[in-house]
Amino acid sequence: MTPEGAVLIRIFKMESELEVWKVDRSGKYALLKTYPICRWSGKLGPKTKTGDRQAPEGFYRVSMGSLNPNSQFFLSFNLGYPNRLEAALGYSGEALMVHGACSSSGCFALTDQNIGEIYAVLQAALKAGQPSVQVQAFPFHMTPENLAAHRDDPNVSFWLILKRGNDIFEVERREPKISMCDRRYVFDRDFGGREPGNPLAACPASTSRPEPSVDAKAMKDLNRSEALLKLPPPKSIAYQDGGMHPQFRALLKKFGEKELAERVSEIKYPISRPDAALADPYRN
Template sequence: MMVTALRMGCFAALALLLSACVSSVLEVDGKATQPIPAALVAKMSGKSMTPSAPILVRIFKQESELEIWKRDRSGKFALLNTYPMCRWSGKLGPKKENGDRQAPEGFYHVSAGMLNPTSQFYLSFNLGYPNKLEAALGYTGEALMVHGACSSSGCYALTDEGVAEIYAVAREALKGGQASFQVQAFPFRMTPQNMAKNRNDPNFAFWSDLKQGYDIFEVTRRQPKVSYCEGRYVFDREFEGGEPRNVLAACPPALNAPDPQVAARTESDRLAMEGLFAAGGVLSAHAYADGGMHPSFRKLLERNGQSALAKRTSLTSVPISRPDAALADPHSPSE
């Protein structure tokens, strides 16, 4: 009887353990395998897109917005949706070292293995910082993510609901055959006005390099090809001998000329920027205490407090990171 009881107890314990494991796996799978919302699938259909078509992501710090672009039947990318970001940390400018609270700026490529279904912030994907250029420059840091909730220490945080939708769209694109999707992270929308405001910033040369990739996408609606040499980004160039091996060395001779339409756009913006800067007709650049927050969330924080915003943005009510700094975000959409 005692042996039988022990056996029954062991079976019960094993069943409980297996049940817990299955439950845990199902909970993870339930988050990570949520379908794309029907309304968004309908929006894709209306824009001549399919759920499996390739995507591209653009992030703008100053505006606290994340865009999902999707390739349509014309073969070009079109804007699918824009998501307000609840929190990003640091200031405008690239991330350079671990612990600086800076959210990365640059061009990244996210593969299926970089999707994280077990994130402590609901769901997430890793940007892949440092990329090849950043690593060559000696920049440090790891696990820089786009994730849910409203808490950031170098990451880009949306709501749980928002990241679930983005995760589903990314998952289906990668399942559809896209090897990786490009993420373009910018300090701001790279208009002549914003460039003129930041003309005296120490990061201006770096931002001017990023703008070349920005302009290619704005003009052509296709993903720019990213290369690195001379310690900077180079876009849409073919080089003698193939891709440069030494990221910090001089760029090899190029085999192709820049796209004339893109070059015209870049030159037009440069002249407009210089004219605005010379005339003194632009406001000074923003100074951030510690990152920003989309105005829609900032209004909720001001009106209802951080606990109410935490409930609005996270299924587990993750606390808002540095709410006072978020309220000090100087960006106003009316400017």
């Protein structure tokens, strides 16, 4: 990899992880580093309105103008929520960021050192000419096991749409092309140069052919999910208010809120809702 090589970011709420991927010498994306998320807020599921404390789920673009070197949380970059689809659906909210410290009200918070590394990688790629960086934000790793475990969640149909974009990336190690029509994301569609303008309108006719390797993964995962659905459902995971990576939960338990705040950030910003962080996830 080179410092100026193209970058892509993947976020997984349930695992409280952020992955940075870069294009390597093969021309495909390879994992550069996985970062633990100190705090995210809300529950599994997309953000739909201001004040719901939900961290977003979906596909976003980060440009040079999204970077904020003067953030109150050390450094930050704006995810671009609501994107075009979310805005058309009437979703509201603003300034949904990835930033330093360990406090969240709809954002993804990491240590100052980690956001510094991520910020530098983004900045180098954007300065080198990458127009924008795709960010993929998921409720969890899109495995058959996780989807089967959340079979009764009202967001399952939305997550299955996200999974198609996930599958394209995992199989081909490239950035999926994102279009928005028919009130949803669609992936790798060729609309004859007429990209859908209205995310709420029906998708135009497409000449794209399904990718066999991606379809094969989808079918394999579907078969595995159907087998899992025959088993008794696992106990559900619930969140009082978001989650925290296990390494930070352990530090919070051991040292308390004040010392953890000092360890993760020079600004020592208070940990958001520490009691909820320790309680989550809990099993019914």
